[in-house]
Amino acid sequence: MADNETATFVLIHGGGSTSWDWHLVAPVLRDLGHEVVAVDLPLEESANGVGEYADAVVEACGDRPNLVVVAHSWGGLVAPIVCSRIGTELLVFVTAMVPAPGEAPNDWWSASGFTDLEAADPEADVFYNGVPAELVEECNARAREQAGTRDGEPSPLKAWPDVPTRFLLCRDDRFFPPAFVRGMVRDRLGIEPDEIDGGHMIALANPRELAERLHAYWTALDR
Template identity: 85%
Template sequence: MADSSTATFVLIHGGGSTSWDWHLVAPVLKGLGHEVVAVDLPIEDPANGVGEYADAVVEACAGRPNLVVVAHSWGGLVAPIVASRIDAELLVFVTAMVPLPGEAPNDWWAASGFSDLEASESEEDQFYNGVPAALAEECTARGRAQTGERDGEPSPLKAWPDVPTRFLLCRDDRFFPPVFVRAMVNDRLGFVPDEIDGGHMIALARPRELAERLHRYWTELPR
């Protein structure tokens, strides 16, 4: 029987990125007694869509106990598909996109209200505020081309998974601003998001605080 004090955190990165985004969070989670699976989504293959991205995550965590699915940013479109295909104990969105069942990724931007926002800062400032310069540069260098050729197709998510769900809003996020996120989460998930200091790339800016919050979410689950 699996030890209920130990979770397997399944970490899903954002768009155009890699599992490296979680490289500072993973050792903290391990130090708290957990297992970690961080997956590189197969985003560079134009034959793949969100369903295939989810398949890659499901395959990577097969046979692991006490699964907690954690998604950052664009990875939020993948996470509920994963949670609907595995025996997940918890689903956590970290300043992430929350899809509706059947919603095409390309449709999220307008349907969520994000397209109505006006950006007043550079993309670098929107994403990397609070991140040490060397980490920001390495993250950018490690970025991958995400083809998105199938992002116009409806999501294979048929219904929201019956899994306890948390949303962590980043108070200093300049890409998904708190005012937008609170409204989006209330509209799509029906609850008020939790909050933490930090910008959009919180896993690089405040990895310990993020890991400790994820650990707390696990310990707060009813047993």
């Protein structure tokens, strides 16, 4: 690929997790000719909020060109802040939380309508349906305690960043059910989400197709 055809995919993990979540997606993206930056958000530090998480992502990007910011789950609260602080070609939410400017992370649940949903079946595998057992075990072993001390503070996001945005819905997601996600995306982004087979932890359940979808978003971008 020529330089202007090569993206730098900036991969942001979900809450309480690590960049390891992307370890099966990253090599596929590299095989497709792209750079990958997968960041461990500084979750454990009580002094940090979503603004500091975004700073960590921006620092990891350095001066790399053609940034595509990809956020999973809780990471969606961080991604638009990143895009407001650094030049970005594309923003992709993967079954992620879409914040409103100035909205505190703790307020997202009720403001988005999520807490109005019926409680999930406690016997169901809400997060890991479709993920091989050995990957579930490894992911749980790597899980981190998220301080969340500042999650009641308003987000530093003042306005939505002027960047093309896509949303990828997971058809088998038991945590953010498709019907909820479609409404949330229409209300908050004004677009229709795209869809992919797989559950909430899609990067572990269906990594190759996810990587190929991300690549396709890049190649279809009018730039």
